[in-house]
Amino acid sequence: MVQCRAKAAAVQFDHVVIAVTDLGSASSTFRDTLGFSLKPGRVHENGLRNVHIRFGNGSALELISPGPGETDELSEWYRRFLGQGDGGAFVALSAGPPDTVLGRLGALADQAVVFEGRAFDWVSFPEGHPLHAFFFVDVRARSPDEPGQLRHGNGARGLAEVWIETPNSEELSEMLARFDSPSCGRVDGPDGLTGRGHGLSDGMLVASRPDRSADGGNRVRAVVLDGDRSLPPVRAAGVWLLWRGTLP
Numbered sequence: 001m002v003q004c005r006a007k008a009a010a011v012q013f014d015h016v017v018i019a020v021t022d023l024g025s026a027s028s029t030f031r032d033t034l035g036f037s038l039k040p041g042r043v044h045e046n047g048l049r050n051v052h053i054r055f056g057n058g059s060a061l062e063l064i065s066p067g068p069g070e071t072d073e074l075s076e077w078y079r080r081f082l083g084q085g086d087g088g089a090f091v092a093l094s095a096g097p098p099d100t101v102l103g104r105l106g107a108l109a110d111q112a113v114v115f116e117g118r119a120f121d122w123v124s125f126p127e128g129h130p131l132h133a134f135f136f137v138d139v140r141a142r143s144p145d146e147p148g149q150l151r152h153g154n155g156a157r158g159l160a161e162v163w164i165e166t167p168n169s170e171e172l173s174e175m176l177a178r179f180d181s182p183s184c185g186r187v188d189g190p191d192g193l194t195g196r197g198h199g200l201s202d203g204m205l206v207a208s209r210p211d212r213s214a215d216g217g218n219r220v221r222a223v224v225l226d227g228d229r230s231l232p233p234v235r236a237a238g239v240w241l242l243w244r245g246t247l248p
Contacts, residue, residue: 004184006199010095010104011179013159013202014137015052015060016223017090018237021082023065026237027051030063034236035154039145046072056150057158057202061223063237064089077127087238088220091162091205092137095179098123101136104178130168131175133218154231156243160203161224163189163240169196169207176205190222190233190240 020026030036030053041050041062047069053061066075066082081089095101098116101123102109111129115122119142124135166172173183176198184197187206195208208221222240231243 004182004187004197004199004204005202006180006182007201009179009181009199009201011136011176011181012094012200013059013162013205014092014094014139015062016088016159016162016220017062017064017092018087018220018239019078019081019089020063020065020086020237023049023051023063026063026065026086029236030061034234034241036061036152036156037149039149043067046075048075048078053152054145054149055152055156055158057226058094059159059202061159085238088164088223089133091134091164091220092122093134093200094138095136097121097138098136101138105175106178108175108178130166130171133164133166133220134172134175152227154225154243155227155229156225157228158202158226159223160226160244161189161206161222162203162220163193163195163206163208163222163224164218164220165208165210166218167210169209172205172207173198176200181205190242193221 031038036053039052039054041052043049047067049067050062050064066078098114098121113124120137120139122135122137125131181198184199187195187197193208195206198205220239224242227243230245233240233242
């Protein structure tokens with residue numbers, strides 16, 4: 001069960017981005033082996049292709065892969081990231097429109113980058129910044145989810161915990177505190193992981209020290225899913241996935 005959830009926090013999960021080398025193979029694994037329903041994505045102008053795993057509570061997983069052809073700074077970053085293998089690349093948080101997020105960030109906003117799109121805006125941090133693995137997204141328009149896309153054969157209903165390895169847990173704690181997200185102290189997790197938990201309005205974000213990534217950390221190590229059943233943990237696309245019975 002989630003050890004820390006702060007319903008009054010001004011931040012919650014939106015989605016976790018999992019970078020994969022072979023989008024077709026990864027999609028088959030998540031659909032046919034793991035029991036997720038998939039929502040087709042699209043080919044972006046920079047060649048990135050994606051597939052979504054949407055949940056009824058509004059959170060999601062996103063499988064993303066750089067394709068051949070057009071490229072830009074972001075798609076090149078994904079190629080470098082995948083040089084260390086498939087894995088969780090980003091944690092997307094929801095905390096309102098960019099002006100609200102920037103106001104909460106205070107001095108941290110000085111290095112933030114704001115992107116304004118037709119369907120959504122986001123606030124992120126540049127490559128090399130201690131908080132580069134996190135961004136805030138404000139979705140104004142989303143393509144409708146088909147009913148079947150929100151029902152998953154494995155019983156998953158939404159993100160409950162996300163574990164990310166980072167050498168910069170102090171900066172993360174400082175950022176989340178600005179959104180009224182309290183520290184939960186030490187938390188034990190899968191694969192012998194330990195970390196420091198932070199309560200979000202819909203779950204817990206846990207920062208653990210990097211010990212395996214050749215790139216020095218900032219990879220999502222585990223995702224815990226709220227659901228109608230508990231299932232054994234599995235490792236897919238470089239990320240541990242765990243199912244737990246419905247949370248209070």
